[in-house]
Amino acid sequence: MVKAVVVRKPDIPAVTGISLETVKRLEREGRFPRRRQLSDGSVGWLMAEIEAWAAALPKSELGLRGERPRRKREIADAPAR
Numbered sequence: 001m002v003k004a005v006v007v008r009k010p011d012i013p014a015v016t017g018i019s020l021e022t023v024k025r026l027e028r029e030g031r032f033p034r035r036r037q038l039s040d041g042s043v044g045w046l047m048a049e050i051e052a053w054a055a056a057l058p059k060s061e062l063g064l065r066g067e068r069p070r071r072k073r074e075i076a077d078a079p080a081r
Contacts, residue, residue, distance in 0.1 A: 005047035006038065015050060 007015050012023055026032035033049035 006036070006044035007047055007050060008038075008042070008044045009035075012045065015047075016054070 009020065013019055016023065018026075023032055027034065033045055033053055035043040035045055038044050
C-alpha cells in the first residue's frame, strides 16, 4: 500500500514556487488541484496531484536559443530597430 503524502497549506509556496494567493486563484479557476479537508481547521493537497499539475504545465520558451531573458532596464535602454 502506498502512503499518500499531504502538503499542508504553509508548505505550498515552497513546493510549488507560487504564492498562496495564486494557488487560491488557480483553484477557483479549476487550474490547480482541489484542497482536501484534513480536519475542521486544516487543509492540504495530495503531493501526487501537485506533481501531476506541475508536469502538465507548458514548458517555457525562455533561453532555448542560449539567450538569457533580458531585464526590463536592458529593454528600455536598447536602441530602436
